[in-house]
Amino acid sequence: MNDRFSLEGKVALVTGAAYGIGFAIAQSYAMAGAKIAFNCRSREHMEKALEAYRAKGIAAKGYLCDVTDETQVGEMIGDIREHMGAVDILVNNAGIIKRIPMTEMTVEDFRQVIDIDLNAAFIVSKAVLPDMIERRRGKIINVCSMMSELGRETVSAYAAAKGGLKMLTRNIASEYGGYNIQCNGIGPGYIATPQTAPLREPQADGSRHPFDSFIISKTPAARWGTPEDLMGPALFLASAASDFVNGQILYVDGGILAYIGKQP
Ligand code: NAP
Ligand code: GCO
Numbered sequence: 001m002n003d004r005f006s007l008e009g010k011v012a013l014v015t016g017a018a019y020g021i022g023f024a025i026a027q028s029y030a031m032a033g034a035k036i037a038f039n040c041r042s043r044e045h046m047e048k049a050l051e052a053y054r055a056k057g058i059a060a061k062g063y064l065c066d067v068t069d070e071t072q073v074g075e076m077i078g079d080i081r082e083h084m085g086a087v088d089i090l091v092n093n094a095g096i097i098k099r100i101p102m103t104e105m106t107v108e109d110f111r112q113v114i115d116i117d118l119n120a121a122f123i124v125s126k127a128v129l130p131d132m133i134e135r136r137r138g139k140i141i142n143v144c145s146m147m148s149e150l151g152r153e154t155v156s157a158y159a160a161a162k163g164g165l166k167m168l169t170r171n172i173a174s175e176y177g178g179y180n181i182q183c184n185g186i187g188p189g190y191i192a193t194p195q196t197a198p199l200r201e202p203q204a205d206g207s208r209h210p211f212d213s214f215i216i217s218k219t220p221a222a223r224w225g226t227p228e229d230l231m232g233p234a235l236f237l238a239s240a241a242s243d244f245v246n247g248q249i250l251y252v253d254g255g256i257l258a259y260i261g262k263q264p
Contacts, residue, residue: 003240004239004241005032005235005236005239005240005241006032006033006239006240007029007032007033007034007089007235007238007239008033008034009033010029010033010034010035010088010089010238011034011035011037011080011084011085011086011087011088011089012026012029012034012035012036012037012087012088012089012091012238013037013038013039013077013080013087013089013090013091013124013128014026014029014036014037014038014091014093015038015039015067015090015091015092015093015094015120015124016038016039016067016093016094017036017038017039017040017049017060017093018038018040018042018045018046018048018049018062019045019048019049019052019193019194020191020193020194020195020227021093021143021188021191021193021227021230022038022091022093023038023049023053023227024226024227024228024230024231024234025091025093025227025230025234026038026053026058026060026091027053027056027058027231028230028231028232028235029089029234029235029238030053030056030058030060032235032238032239034088034089034238035059035061035084035085036058036059036060036061037060037061037062037063037076037084037087038060038061038062038063039062039063039064039067039076039094040062040064040065040094041064041065043064046062046064049062050062061080061083061084063076063079063080067092067094067120067123067124068115068116068119068120070123070127073120073123073124073127074127077124077127077128081131086131086132086135087131087138088132088137088138088139089139089140089141089238090125090128090138090140090141091141091142091234091238092120092121092124092125092140092141092142092143092165093143094116094120095117095161095195096112096113096116096117096195097113097117097155097158097195098112098113098155098157098158099154099155099198100154101153101154102154102156105156105157109157110156110160113157113158113160113161114160114161114164116161117157117158117161117162117165118160118162118164118165118168121165121168122168125140125168125172125183128140129176129181132176132179132181133176133179133181136179136180137179137180138176138179138180138182139181139182139183139237139242140172140181140182140183140184141183141184141185141186141234141237141238142165142166142168142169142183142184142185142186143165143185143186143188144162144165144166144169144185144186144187144249145158145159145162145165145187145188146187146188146189146190146251146253146256146257147159147162147163148162148163148166148185148187148249149163149166149187149257150257165185166185166249169183169184169185170247173246173247174247177246177247182237182242182243182245182246183246183247184237184242184245184246184247184248184249184250185248185249185250186230186233186234186237186249186250186252187249187250187252187253188225188229188230188253189219189252189253189254189256189257190215190219190224190225190253190256191224191225191226191227191229191230192224192225192226192227193227196224199211199215200212212224217261218256218259218261219253219254219255219256219259220255220256220258220259221254221255223254225252225253225254229254230252236250237250
């Protein structure tokens with residue numbers, strides 16, 4: 001049964017995996033035997049990430065590449081194919097969020113979130129699909145969100161993007177499942193990473209951030225998730241263990257989506 005979860009000899013590309021959730025997913029894949037490629041935009045993030053991967057004993061190959069740039073993505077995929085082999089596993093992880101009331105959000109703000117969180121998953125998936133089709137096998141995992149299902153104040157662009165990403169996941173599964181390509185989503189709940197740091201900052205008096213307390217009350221597990229909580233579910237979706245799972249979103253949220261919330 002362990003062989004079903006092995007990624008020995010596989011090439012995995014995790015976008016935006018300089019730190020946070022992507023880094024943890026890439027680490028889990030390396031632990032299962034995969035060769036790791038990752039990208040980000042910032043040279044500073046890249047240098048720190050390569051050091052962090054080395055510290056974990058992972059010889060990850062890093063690419064300075066903006067996932068919204070089709071030319072840069074094509075060059076990255078070509079270089080991976082030449083130096084590591086064709087991508088077997090793609091995780092569309094790179095993403096941003098802007099927390100701005102919709103009436104105050106500029107169209108440019110909205111477009112930037114959609115471009116990175118949704119359009120880029122199309123761009124990178126389109127770049128890896130031809131090799132997967134030719135080889136009659138492949139795994140694409142889109143990092144969705146609770147906001148693929150729910151809305152909340154100030155995250156209109158992000159929810160629209162992640163809702164679209166859920167349906168892009170289902171459509172890739174529908175269109176390419178016949179080539180033994182599985183496309184699924186992973187939906188983290190509230191995870192302690194730099195992206196959610198503003199929601200957890202202690203107050204001036206040392207008390208919890210109100211949103212921090214809110215999430216704790218809404219989570220049956222009564223805690224924020226950690227990037228490490230994503231490692232096992234992401235490995236399942238990248239491995240042969242999930243070869244008959246397609247078009248699904250696997251929520252890793254401590255139970256938030258199932259829970260009405262603790263009575264005040
Ligand atoms: P994070 O800590 O903000 O990391 C985001 C990563 O994406 C960084 O490495 C960033 O590096 C990279 N990135 C951003 N835009 C990029 C672009 N255009 N091209 C290439 N790389 C780019 O985020 P996270 O919390 O780990 O979240 C990772 C994914 O999980 C995101 O899709 C997020 O929406 C999703 N998610 C997060 C949570 C949560 O609670 N944290 C929950 C559900 C879903 P550079 O800035 O150097 O490019
Ligand atoms: C927010 C948070 C969430 C999480 C995640 C939840 O502002 O509500 O950033 O969007 O990042 O997407 O699944």
